[in-house]
Amino acid sequence: MPRVPLQPVTEAETNSRRGGGKAEEENGQVETDAMRKWRRDWRRIMAISVFYFDVGIEASSVDKIKGHLQLLGARFQAFFDNSVTHVISNRTPGKEHARGDILVKASQLRMKVWSVDKLVKFLTALLGHSPSRELDSAQCAKLSQLLRQEKLVGPSDRDPTARRDDYYYFKGPYILVWDPSHYNRPLLHKEWDRAATPYEGDWPQFRATPIGMCPFVVEPGVGHKKRSHRNTTDTSHKRRALELRAEKAAVTIVKSQQPPQPEPLMHKAADEKSQTPPDTETPTPQIAKDENEPPVGVPAQPETSIQRPPAAFRKYCEITASGMQRYSATSAVKSTVLGETGNGLGATHALASREVNNLQRKVLQPIPIPQLVAPTKAPATMPPSTSSSRVKISKKPGFCENCYERFENFDDHVLTKKHKKYAANAQNFAALDAIIDSLARQPKLPSP
Amino acid sequence: MATMVDHNRSQDPEVVKEITTLEETFFNLPEKFFLLDKIGEGTFSCVYTAVDLLRDHFDNRWESKMTETLSDPSVVAVKRIHVTSAPLRIANELEILATLSDSAHVARVITALRDGDQVLVVMQYVKHTDFRCIYRSGDMDLVRDYMVELLKGLQYCHDNGVIHRDIKPTNFLFNTETNRGVLVDFGLAEFWTAGGTCPCTSGGWEATYVNPQVQAGYRKDDPRPGRRANRAGTRGFRAPEVLFKCNAQTTKIDIWAAGVILLMFLSKRFPFFNSLDDSEAIVEVATIFGRVKMQKCALLHGCVFETTIPTIRESGHAFPQFLDWCNHIRRTPEEMMGSDETAAIDLLSKLLDPDFRTRPSARDALRHDFLTGRSRPLTTKTALPAPHSPSTTGYIQSNQAAKRTEGVYERKQTERAAAAEADKLIASAIKSERPHDPSISAHEQARKIESALFDLRDKLEDEGLDEASIERQIAAERQRLTTKYTSLNRPVPTNQLEVDY
Known part of the structure; x- marks a missing residue:
């Protein structure tokens, strides 16, 4: 999945610069709305942030800070990779570093590069007190929550690429909507069988259907038959497709011989199916050519074709x-x-x-x-x-x-x-x- | 004048059985109403038509406001709410109906009755045209009238703080004879309230540090709470924020649903979305809008959209091409779309904005060029007839001149024209079988007046007048035109209807 671009300067960040300094100077003053909003936003962001501590930072100097970050929901990455959002380094970024240096990469990937000082200032503003303070008992209680969280989403320092037994991994095309703050379980997920070509997939996608009908639905009978025979006989669905085209063409012919009349919205195909259709008018599959063209992997309907009525249940x-x-x-x-x-x-x-x-x-x-009108035809159909x-x-x-x-x-x-x-x-x-x-x-x- | 609604009971034995059971079990019902037929059945209720037997004993002055939508005041709609509904829910619906009782765009509640757990809501009966008869007509005037009426109804609801939540063709009764539409079924409606904790209330996560790692799976036994939000509505009409379980939903969810209806008109597809569940609904929406927009929208509501479905593209489909595909039209680059169509598609893209913040309100949407008619070089078919009086003010005449240009409907392909013609027959068949109705000419007058006033408003707005003085001038002009037209052609009162039960 493409990395969501990190915006270089966000509103929140601008606030952080302003707000961070302010809090330092005017600590103890009445909290403004802007400050509350800033804190709320950054607490959310912290919950989904991943920190990497650059080499050269002594573990002992950041131990307490780490505890606070962890309480805010942030994770740590022992090795630098592109899941990192914040690099903490005491080196100055942007100064002639060798290609491939972490700070260069970090700026390329638009990660935040903060010094330990900045991190301390930031946390002071966010927490309302210095991060060097010991964690008090209430916060320690939160730590137990944290452990529960770890049980849930795995240890924050685990290898994210390792497979987990308690996970279900999708095998076919899927949709997953999940909460990046990990507070809620995934909102929804659904998986479909893999298909030889995208157009054979069962998931909702554009299908060439007659005008008037839903563009996402294969006509019942067609789709399901096609699906069940997909892997066994390759010819059966082709034959079925030909039959269908024939059927559609027949409807077209019959209709074009009649003067236009209000569509009775009734299924006429039943008795017209028996007619032998000319195969010459069968349209050829149209393949989507460029990005702007809707995908048409299945035969398009001839423009004059009369709308086949929707499936009975619909x-x-x-x-x-x-x-x-x-x-x-x-x-x-x-x-x-x-x-x-x-x-x-x-x-x-x-x-x-x-x-x-x-x-x-x-x-x-x-x-x-x-x-619509007085039915001219006998209601036999x-x-x-x-x-x-x-x-x-x-x-x-x-x-x-x-x-x-x-x-x-x-x-x-x-x-x-x-x-x-x-x-x-x-x-x-x-x-x-x-x-x-x-x-x-x-x-x-x-x-x- | 003949009654417009048959006052005889249905012939369907099933319906008769149901009706008689209701009449026998509900206290005193036969004294008040004579049930005629069942006209609808939904998830939470069913609706019957009935003759209002005691109508003459009650104050019916409200009817004067509804003359255009009220076809036969002696016939009412009786909504029978399923006894499995919570009384609080029913109370909520009634409260909303009572709040919205002052508009011709919302079906008027007449009264409500309770006997035990059975609740009947008596409503104004609205004669309407089935959506399935009109969505394929391709008649852009019809589409415009329909959308204007729908959005006016929504504007009224939203101004009163009500979210309808279930906007769809079956809940908007549009009459092609009068070109008027009425919103019904407020069973899922709610009053909008501020609040909610969804990240969209503070700008969402579109530009923050979210760095979603691909999950590619989910925890099997996940004890975390699920996200909860009101998802009431009909599948296929749910806005993205509803699908992403936003708990700070706004009136904009109705605007999205109105957009889906416009999409049905322009694509000539009904239903357009056919998802069985919310997952499929998101896939369908994503098929049109593409991964990038969906991802952005998901982040706005604090979640991550992840998919490997190969038919969901990065940037989705452009509406013009995609609608041509729906309509089986293959256009060469030289072939242009009519300006009416172009404007309609522009409106569509605004109504179906995945980001509810930039989606227009009903009021803003009503100012769109497509709906004001500014987009269209009018054909003779749609041009207003010459004003009755020679003393017409200049702005009407200049407008007439501007409108007498040619051709939205001209299409080079005769085949397509023929097909469209066949479709139009459906709509016209309904119109032609009806005898002349004086209430329509009354409506025509009102329409002419409003159209003229619209041009005046335009002119005044261009002159830079402030809102209050524009309103004053408009009111004065409306008064003048109304007196003038009514003196020329007094409409026959519509409530002199014979009753034959």
Whole structure:
């Protein structure tokens, strides 16, 4: 991963120069807002800083300083490498050093090079007292926290390249969003199977889909078949692809023979599939040529092609809201219900998919397709009526905020003793009733 | 005049069963409302239409403000909140609805009823056009009207300190006949509060010493707490700060969602994002914006974005090229995009700014060239008809002249034009089947007046007048134009509707 460039002069740094001096001179004065902000910012920065002490610095002279830095969450690197953010050196930077000297490298990598003096001044400003003071008992208590932290993220001086048994290392393409201050566990992570070419990957990526449809979704049937056959038969998905193109071309032809008419949003391909398509119009795969061109690894649709209707489940479903903040549900409940990344245990990938299935059941609701015009064609191609699909999901699993309970069947849950008891208690609804009362309709004024 | 909403009960046996059960179990309901049909079902509620049986007994003066969005005042929407919802959540929704009861851009709450754990919220019924009938029309005037109405609604909410949290086409009811739109479903909405500990509150970590080492894995049994933030909303519409679990979210999350809707219009794709979870959502957003911007955005909210997905590029995709790709358009370098499209894409790139701090507010977005119409050399189709009175002031006439230039919609490829035509038919089919409605001509008038006033405001702003005196002049001019138009063409009152239940 590319190193995040260290900005030469940041606002925080400017403050540090100003603030650092100020604190030294006016120690004991009332803290200003700016100073508080400066401290807050730098404490955050310290939590993610990595120090390297240059050769020539006596270990005994910095022992106490190190203790304070450690308490602030900083780490130390015994050997210089590019993970270092701060180099502490008593040599003057910038003065004709040999190529390859650490100070030269540090300035190339835009690391901070501080003298021990500066570090002491800085810490004095940040801590509000001299870093040479002994750690008091309260801080020693923090040290135990620190040890716990070490247990968590490993010793601060360990070799970062060494593999750890308690880690899961990604094997395929992944996304990981993590907290660099190491306070929180990773926000989310997900991994996908490796693919022979990027375009075969299962992760969301642009797919050539007909106009009107989501550009991230392979048409169901196509994608999954392709995936399952990927490693066994190379020809089967090609054949499938050809069939598909043929299908699309057929739709195009049939459509172009008809006068343009309002699209009925209905699936017509079913009976048109049987027609033999001309293969000449099959578009060739277009490969992205330059950075500005969107990637098209799969055949693009001919421009005149009529939009194939979306897959059945997407056609009659509406994405509904999810992931609301529950009033006082515990985080455990939340992560289970909302299909978050779980507790970070083991195979969250598989876990997530189950949660996601639940979530999907919850968030995909059938809705009737609007009738645009009086249907000219017989509704023979109409999908099964929405009521029948409604029956399918009438089990309605979910979460009851009042009983703090997950349920499999909504109708069953509302008849349980616990729920009925809650519903019967008017006290639970006192605050709500107050607002309902304020919304009572006002009687009509007598007409003048 | 015929009623615009059918006052007969649905024929669907499932719906009838559901409705009768509700009528039988809810205290006194049949005396107050005659339920007609089920018109929506969400995660937390379902919505029915109903005839408001006791309407004449109540004070309905609020309706005068809503004439443009109120198609049939005797029909209301009854929102039945699932009994598994916490009373506090319902109270929150009602409180927000009560706060937002003074705008034509938010569905008006009429009253609320409770019987046991069952809560019904009675709302203004808004007739609207299904988004799936319009998102592919390619009609830039429609897109403009839609976005203006949506952003006006958001401006009103945000001015009142409310974050909607669930902006999406199903929650913004836009009517192509009246070109008016109304925000609904404040079930996830919240009042904005200052605070939160996210690093973005103090500038983020974009320029500090973060030096993320590649993790390439995660601790298996991680006892550290997870980051928590309100993620309420609909997948595919969540802003990056929601995905990165920022706990200092602002009204800008609604602006992002509005941007996603504009993206659907311009790409003609619906849904556009189709993620199953937040991880996939981030991958989708990153596919467009690229690794660098996502990394920057993550750092703003105090986290590191790390990925090895090969289809996520460093710098992402430029909107114009990427939208052409979505629309299956291959453009030669000489072929230019219409100025309307260019302006719309510019607005899109501003609404979909991963950095919420530079993302415009609803008010700022409404000043964008695309939405004010300044971007467009108007075709005859969109030009305003000549004013009724010969005594029109100069600024209207000069504006008319400026607008009578040619051609956004001219495209060289006849194929594409034909395709667009077919798409437009969908929208026009709805329009043509409706008889003439006087409320529309009333709306047309209002539209003309507002358009004229907008030009006046522009002119005055150019002259460097201060806000207060501009407002005064505008108010005076609005008064003058309104009296003039109403004397010319008095609209028929819309509340004289026959009831046939």
